[in-house]
Amino acid sequence: MHWNSASEFFAMGGYAFYVWGSFGVTALIMAVEPIIVARRRKNLLSRLKRQITAENLAQRSEES
Amino acid sequence: MNNRLINWFKFASPATFYPLAGKMIPWFVALSVVFGAAGLYLGMFVAPTDFQQGEGYRIIFIHVPASWMSMFIYLVMAFWAALGLAFNTRLSGMMATALAPTGALMAFLSLWTGALWGKPMWGTWWVWDARLTSELILLFLYIGFIALQSAIDDPRRADKAGAVLALVGVVNIPIIYFSVKWWNTLHQGASVSLTKSPSMAATMLWAMLLVALCFWMYSIAVALGRARNIMLERERHTEWVRQLLAGKES
Numbered sequence: 001m002h003w004n005s006a007s008e009f010f011a012m013g014g015y016a017f018y019v020w021g022s023f024g025v026t027a028l029i030m031a032v033e034p035i036i037v038a039r040r041r042k043n044l045l046s047r048l049k050r051q052i053t054a055e056n057l058a059q060r061s062e063e064s
Numbered sequence: 065m066n067n068r069l070i071n072w073f074k075f076a077s078p079a080t081f082y083p084l085a086g087k088m089i090p091w092f093v094a095l096s097v098v099f100g101a102a103g104l105y106l107g108m109f110v111a112p113t114d115f116q117q118g119e120g121y122r123i124i125f126i127h128v129p130a131s132w133m134s135m136f137i138y139l140v141m142a143f144w145a146a147l148g149l150a151f152n153t154r155l156s157g158m159m160a161t162a163l164a165p166t167g168a169l170m171a172f173l174s175l176w177t178g179a180l181w182g183k184p185m186w187g188t189w190w191v192w193d194a195r196l197t198s199e200l201i202l203l204f205l206y207i208g209f210i211a212l213q214s215a216i217d218d219p220r221r222a223d224k225a226g227a228v229l230a231l232v233g234v235v236n237i238p239i240i241y242f243s244v245k246w247w248n249t250l251h252q253g254a255s256v257s258l259t260k261s262p263s264m265a266a267t268m269l270w271a272m273l274l275v276a277l278c279f280w281m282y283s284i285a286v287a288l289g290r291a292r293n294i295m296l297e298r299e300r301h302t303e304w305v306r307q308l309l310a311g312k313e314s
Contacts, residue, residue: 002109009108013119018184022123022177026130029169030282037289044296049309051300 076155078295079304085288092288096281103274111267123181124268129276130173133283134202135237137167141209142234145227157223158298160230161213162291166283168206174199186250194243195251198236205233219298 003009012019107125114121141163148156178196179189190196209226216222244251299305 002112012122013113015118015120015122015184018120018180019122022126022180025176026126026173029173033166033169034286034289037286037293041289041293041296044293045309048296048300048305052306052309 076153078155078158078299079302081155082292082295082304082308085292089285089288092281092285096278096285099274099281100278103271103276103278106267106274107271111271117185120181120184123177125271125275127174127177127181128272129279130170130177131199132276133279134167134170134174134199135240136280137163137170137283137287138202138205138230138233138237141167142230145223145230148223149227149231154298157219157227158291158294159287160223160226162287162294163283164206164209164213164226165290166287168203168210170279170283171199171203171206175203191250193249193251194247195240195249198240198243201236202233202240205229205236209233 010016010020103125107122111122113119141160144156144160144163147153148160175196178199182191183189209229212229213222213226216225239246243249296305
């Protein structure tokens with residue numbers, strides 16, 4: 001282990017702002033991008049399902 | 065030979081690729097987490113302090129992988145674009161479109177971490193030097209590709225227009241890569257050399273390679289997820305999507 005204490009680790013030898021600024025933004029982007037993709041998938045699936053249900057209902061009312 | 069050709073085209077059909085991609089995504093996510101944890105452990109806890117840059121050099125463990133990925137994703141995107149232009153396959157355009165946002169984010173991260181590294185080491189966030197400027201152009205190429213595709217309503221035409229832009233932009237990749245050799249720049253040359261004190265260089269190199277693998281697996285997973293969305297959206301009127309949705313409903 002390279003560090004003597006947690007505070008020393010977070011201080012990054014005086015470069016805390018630059019190091020954690022880099023790692024923080026990277027972590028944020030890598031967390032948000034998959035969430036956006038997953039949410040889009042959820043919306044898409046429910047929209048397409050609704051469309052199909054609507055079409056089926058229209059078909060059924062035509063038949064009767 | 066003939067048989068093989070048929071199999072390839074079957075694989076290239078969204079109806080086959082969609083479930084396959086769905087099965088592959090969790091594996092790429094798992095690999096990304098494992099590589100990321102190992103790389104960050106090595107980089108943040110094992111790798112020693114740099115004798116010149118102190119602890120600030122640790123930005124390298126995301127700066128270099130993000131920069132590599134931004135260039136590599138562009139090459140893959142251009143490859144799919146070329147394939148789409150040549151064979152007019154549906155899947156190619158979808159893959160190129162799915163890769164662009166992830167590539168743009170990698171290019172942004174490369175510039176962002178570079179700025180945060182440049183400030184303490186060079187005394188400036190930004191200089192108009194060859195390496196930095198060509199990487200900025202790469203980000204603009206990604207944004208241009210996304211904007212151009214979203215400006216065209218017909219997806220097949222959007223694919224073709226985007227493909228031409230992607231292929232023209234490929235010329236920028238060797239410019240980025242060789243910029244530190246061709247021009248006299250502020251940006252340092254090879255990030256890690258094996259000729260320095262071997263144990264230290266080895267730890268740093270391994271940490272960097274592991275994080276690069278993590279980014280690679282992440283990019284594949286998220287691009288496959290996005291490609292699946294594009295497939296559903298574009299093929300919503302086809303039989304396989306209807307069957308898929310009907311199966312999900314019950």
